[in-house]
Amino acid sequence: MSEALLSVRGLSKSFGGVAAVQNVDMDLIGGVVTALVGPNGAGKTTLFNLVTGNIAPDTGEVHLEGRPITSTKPHDVARLGVARSFQDLRLFGKMTVHENVMVATEPATWLWQPGGPEAKRERLARVDEALERTGLAGLARARAVDLSYAETKFLSMARVIATGARIWLLDEPSSGLDPNSRKRFVRLIRDAIAAGVTICLIEHNLDIVTELADRIAFLDQGKKLAEGEPQAILRDPTLIAIYFGERRE
Amino acid sequence: MIAYIVNLATLVAIFGIAAASMNLLIGYAGIFSLAHGAFFGIGAFAAAQLALNLTPDLLLAFLAAASLSIALSLCLALPALRVRGEYFIAASLGLQMFAVTVFHEAPSLTGGHGGLAGIPQATLLGIEVGTPWRFLAVAAVTLVLSLLLIQILMRGSFGRALMAMRDAESAAMAFGKNIPLLKTLAVAAGCGLVGIAGALYAFHISFVIGDSFTLEQSVLLQAMVIIGGAGTLAGPLVGTLLILLLPAALTFMPMIPPTEIGTVQQFLYGAAMTLLMIFRPGGIAGQSVGRR
Ligand SMILES: Nc1ncnc2c1ncn2[C@@H]1O[C@H](COP(=O)(O)OP(=O)(O)OP(=O)(O)O)[C@@H](O)[C@H]1O
Ligand SMILES: [Mg+2]
Numbered sequence: 001m002s003e004a005l006l007s008v009r010g011l012s013k014s015f016g017g018v019a020a021v022q023n024v025d026m027d028l029i030g031g032v033v034t035a036l037v038g039p040n041g042a043g044k045t046t047l048f049n050l051v052t053g054n055i056a057p058d059t060g061e062v063h064l065e066g067r068p069i070t071s072t073k074p075h076d077v078a079r080l081g082v083a084r085s086f087q088d089l090r091l092f093g094k095m096t097v098h099e100n101v102m103v104a105t106e107p108a109t110w111l112w113q114p115g116g117p118e119a120k121r122e123r124l125a126r127v128d129e130a131l132e133r134t135g136l137a138g139l140a141r142a143r144a145v146d147l148s149y150a151e152t153k154f155l156s157m158a159r160v161i162a163t164g165a166r167i168w169l170l171d172e173p174s175s176g177l178d179p180n181s182r183k184r185f186v187r188l189i190r191d192a193i194a195a196g197v198t199i200c201l202i203e204h205n206l207d208i209v210t211e212l213a214d215r216i217a218f219l220d221q222g223k224k225l226a227e228g229e230p231q232a233i234l235r236d237p238t239l240i241a242i243y244f245g246e247r248r249e
Numbered sequence: 250m251i252a253y254i255v256n257l258a259t260l261v262a263i264f265g266i267a268a269a270s271m272n273l274l275i276g277y278a279g280i281f282s283l284a285h286g287a288f289f290g291i292g293a294f295a296a297a298q299l300a301l302n303l304t305p306d307l308l309l310a311f312l313a314a315a316s317l318s319i320a321l322s323l324c325l326a327l328p329a330l331r332v333r334g335e336y337f338i339a340a341s342l343g344l345q346m347f348a349v350t351v352f353h354e355a356p357s358l359t360g361g362h363g364g365l366a367g368i369p370q371a372t373l374l375g376i377e378v379g380t381p382w383r384f385l386a387v388a389a390v391t392l393v394l395s396l397l398l399i400q401i402l403m404r405g406s407f408g409r410a411l412m413a414m415r416d417a418e419s420a421a422m423a424f425g426k427n428i429p430l431l432k433t434l435a436v437a438a439g440c441g442l443v444g445i446a447g448a449l450y451a452f453h454i455s456f457v458i459g460d461s462f463t464l465e466q467s468v469l470l471q472a473m474v475i476i477g478g479a480g481t482l483a484g485p486l487v488g489t490l491l492i493l494l495l496p497a498a499l500t501f502m503p504m505i506p507p508t509e510i511g512t513v514q515q516f517l518y519g520a521a522m523t524l525l526m527i528f529r530p531g532g533i534a535g536q537s538v539g540r541r
Contacts, residue, residue: 054419074422083423090420092413094480103413106406107425111434113406144416163424 004063005030005198006082006167011050011060012222013043020046022222023060028167028200033193035209035230036202038219039243044202045087047219048169052084053077064167079107083165087172087202089156091144097155098140101127104159130162133188150181157188168192170201174208186211206234218243255381261493262388263449266395268473268485270442275471276480277403278435279415280329283467284341287348288318288325288440290462292447294358297365297457307371307378307387310448318444319437326436330429333418345464352459364458371452388449395442400482402438411435412480443470472518476525478532487534492518 004027013021021043028034036044049055051062053074061070064080072080083104092100105123106113113119131137134154139147144155153173160168174185182205189212192199203209209216209230216233218226220242226233233239267289274280292314299305299313328340352359359365370379371387378387402408413421414431422428451457469492477488496514499505505513529535 052423054422073427074419075425075427078423078425086420086423090417092416092420094416095409095412099409099412102406103409103421103426104424106409108406109410109425109427109430109434111402111405111407159420159424 003029005065006051006200007063008047008051009061009063011047011062012058013046013050013055014058019222021050021057024219024222024224026217026224026227028198030198031193031196032198032214033189033212034200034215034217035213036200036217036219037204037206037209037233037243039245041221042219043222044219045171046222048084048171048202051077051169052082075107075109078163078165081166082169083160083163083167084169085156085160085171085173087175089152091152091155093145094143096141096143097131097136097147097158098127100144100155101130101158101162104130104162105164126162126164130158133161133191134158135184150177153177153181153185157185161188161192166196166198168197168199168201170199172202172204174203174205182208210234252381255385257493257497259381259385259388259453261489262385262392263446263453264470264473264489264493265392265486266449267443267446267470268477268489269392269395269399270439270446271470272474272479272481272485273399273411273442274435274439275474276478276484277408277411277415278432278439279411280432280435280439281338281471282325282341282436282439283338283464283471284325284345284348285439285443285470286462286464286466286468287345288322288443289447289450289466289470290348290352290457290459291318291321291440292444293451293457293462294352294365294447295444296448296451297368298358300368300371300452301365305369305371305452307373307448307452310371310452311445314444314448315441318447319441322436322440323433325440326433329432329436342464345467349459349463352462359459360457362459364456364460366456368451368455368457370455384453388453391445391449395445396482396486403482407434472522474532476522476532478535481532481534484532484534488532491521491533 006028008024008026011021011024024047038044050057053072056071061068069077092103105126108114131140134157136154136158139151147155157173174182177185186208189199213230215227216230217224218233218239226239271285274282295314295317296310299310324344325341328337332340353362370377372378373387378384410421410426410431414426414428418428473488473492474485476491477486478484495517499510499514
């Protein structure tokens with residue numbers, strides 16, 4: 001398992017009586033796209049929160065390239081090259097599109113960023129590229145609260161892109177997108193994969209999962225029920241029953 | 250008449266600095282402190298004690314006032330790190346009331362209920378700045394420098410980090426922002442700057458007393474920021490002008506009997522604030538509601 005970029009072992013977290021994540025193992029292998037699939041409340045978002053340090057696990061460990069990062073603070077996890085998006089986006093509403101993305105390129109908290117004007121030019125170039133790739137260049141000066149739904153989803157992606165992180169954890173990035181935007185989204189992910197980014201995405205749309213994922217980890221009620229190639233998982237009648245059974249409620 | 254206007258202009262400059270520092274907290278960092286009046290007072294008392302006991306040098310007074318305010322700002326940073334929203338507001342209210350009690354009950358530090366009187370005229374690099382015109386010039390320059398510094402910081406990555414924290418704290422964290430550090434810095438900057446405003450106030454009035462730095466002062470500073478436009482450079486100054494000039498304008502209105510001015514003032518403030526928040530929630534200098 002030494003090839004795993006990010007590995008999770010025996011991770012558990014309960015909220016009161018709810019076992020949100022139970023004894024989950026998972027590996028993100030460099031260049032491999034992993035889809036986290038499972039019904040509502042399966043613990044997918046909680047698993048992301050545990051990996052990024054937003055929540056401390058009850059038990060279990062997280063390693064990044066062999067180094068332990070369990071319970072490391074979210075800002076430190078970010079600086080180690082793990083970027084994430086949020087299911088509810090959490091854009092910086094009153095800031096402009098450009099500022100939203102700019103923040104993602106400025107990890108230092110101090111009064112200024114290291115590296116001087118040269119580093120600043122490089123950061124600005126990264127912002128421009130992220131805006132270009134997400135089709136938001138024309139909206140750079142608009143405030144985030146004024147964007148349309150699809151635009152907000154792409155702004156959330158632009159922030160992740162601009163970090164330059166090697167690992168992306170995306171929480172339902174394509175939910176609610178129209179078919180056209182969804183196609184653009186798939187292209188965006190393909191470009192990132194080609195650029196060497198390792199991606200784990202939570203995704204309810206099984207078409208997108210088949211299209212993008214190399215592996216699927218199937219979660220239900222906090223437990224990882226299965227992991228493997230998409231065809232194998234998506235043909236398993238028990239898993240499909242759980243998935244659609246609970247989704248229809 | 251001229252003396253009156255110079256005095257008013259000096260107060261506008263001093264409160265402009267105080268409101269700008271309040272804006273740093275409310276407008277940019279999203280920290281709704283009700284203890285800003287107390288830190289204004291801490292700066293004023295520090296400058297007064299320095300002037301009475303050691304030297305009336307203005308730069309040293311700024312240094313003393315800012316240092317003490319920044320050191321004590323940790324008392325405000327602590328609750329800001331632990332709780333949010335209404336819980337923090339309550340904590341800052343407690344701190345404000347605690348401070349006023351200390352202002353009143355520690356005569357050796359603050360002169361107690363009698364305050365500290367007879368603060369000598371300030372000097373700047375050995376030059377007397379006691380005359381009203383000179384003092385106005387100094388206050389105005391301090392205001393301009395403060396606004397310039399705020400503008401530079403808020404246009405840069407620090408300002409973006411504060412606004413990101415204000416708009417979505419967990420997302421700011423996810424992009425590398427150390428929130429406890431950021432909040433501590435914001436609170437220190439805001440309190441340090443209002444301490445400087447307090448120092449100017451002490452020299453200007455030449456008499457400091459705890460009654461000037463109560464919850465009412467905190468609320469007034471908040472009102473200046475919110476009416477003018479939180480999170481904008483010009484907003485706090487616009488709010489300060491409005492709030493300080495309104496009573497002045499009313500005193501010149503012949504049809505209001507002098508005994509009623511206070512009541513009319515309160516009434517107009519209340520009505521203006523309510524109407525403004527309904528029709529222009531971003532404040533006078535703020536952005537109007539977006540296209541949504
Ligand atoms: N902070 C929290 N406090 C209490 N319970 C929580 C918390 N976060 C998650 N839970 C609970 O943990 C369980 C897993 O939630 P989680 O959000 O991880 O599910 P999910 O797989 O992301 O679901 P969805 O598809 O709806 O986003 C749910 O029962 C949820 O109510
Ligand atoms: Mg979720």
